[in-house]
Amino acid sequence: MTKLLIENLSKSFGESQVLNQLSLHVKEAEFVSILGPSGSGKSTLFQLIGGLYSPDSGEIRLDGKRINGKTGSISYTPQSPSLLPWRTVLGNILLGGELVGETDEAAALDMINKAGLKGYENAYPYELSGGMKQRVAFIRSLLSPQSLICLDEPFSALDEFTRLEMQNWLLSVWEEDKRAILLVTHNIEEALYLSDRIIVLSEKPTQVKKEFIVPFPRPRQAALLLSEEFLHWKKKIYNELRVIM
């Protein structure tokens, strides 16, 4: 049942300790958001899960297997879209699978259509708007063969309209094929609207400060954003964060 299990993870860069005995888990088909002040080590956490660095101490387990310092175990969308400029939309989307030797062009084209990018299959990234690039990066993640998806502030560079549209699109895709998602954000509304569970991090050296289970039923509707209950939860989490910042 547990997809990702992180136990007592610590990491320092030189003198400064970033993560201090951090523990968390993500269950199968669960959408978990991590909320934390900027500089608290959220991207560092993802880079540890992704195997870019090894932790100083602690365990990272995916499906029970230890993946400390092992790359290629998660599907990752970085803070910026990070598309390869010399590849077309289709080429970029196929990249994740290509690296492990399994590409599915039909699935990619299908996803491109669903994401409203029909006709852009052969466009280069420079020809796309910010929102479209982000969408391509999402599809690349979703079509990568790994079972855990890690999204690092994927909506932060988008304007308000595009953001809501993209959030709804992500939810609709995810409802169809529920994989475990770990999302980093510093937007409370976004965390509430999207996730099943919210993990609030402390300041550096970072630990898990508090956890909230989000009670809203799925599929979520945009109307939820204006409801009394949503506002109540927003306040609750805001107060928790205010103590930190």
Next chain:
Amino acid sequence: MKIWYKGWRPALVLILLFIIWEVSCRLFEIPKWLLPSPTQILLEGAAGWPNYYRHLTSTIGLAIIGFLIGSSVGIAVAIGLHLIPKLREALYPIIILSQNIPIIVLAPLLVIWFGFGILPKLIVITLVCFFPITVAALDGFRQTSSELMHYMKMAGALKKQIFWKLEWPYALPSIFSGLKISATYSVMGAVISEWLGAKEGIGVYMTLASSSFRTDRVFVAIFLIMVLSLVFFALIVSLERMIVKWKPKGDGKGRD
């Protein structure tokens, strides 16, 4: 189309220069062996075609072979140095240092060691060609965006995949800058190598012309070298346009 539109100012300057040159030659009655006028050079250029065309083809052949060898060596050296950092630390300064040896000084040595055949000539051209490419390619590899590098690593790319799918395409525009410089150098390199001793080539034609005071032919040779360099440059530019298609066109300049 655009190049004509943009190029009218330098063209105007050139035409003015030629007019002043022509008029001065006639006005001061400068002897032809000292400084021929543009029309005299032009006439010799047209009339002397049967004289120099086999020199021209010989130089073109030499420059192309030299350029192909030089740029392959340059790219291979760059890849080697990039993939083995210890090698780069050890060799990069020496490669830079080697560029301080003038090729003119090296050339006689090469003749002593390798004789008058094609080998020392190709070595000369390779030596002038490989450096700009090696430096440009190494820079390109090193400038690979760390963001994309992180993504590739986290996605599980192997070292080989990172090189061919990320670093190589990322460095291509830089490599083409190097190739453009080397392509023009290769013509110079070919002419210099022909001065070492050859049966034919623009270098030979030039030596013969100057020793018999046919200054008009020396100028014809100079123009041939310039035109050849320009053509080589243009060929690389069009190759780049064909291969590097992912850059926004027009780059925002080109207003006039």
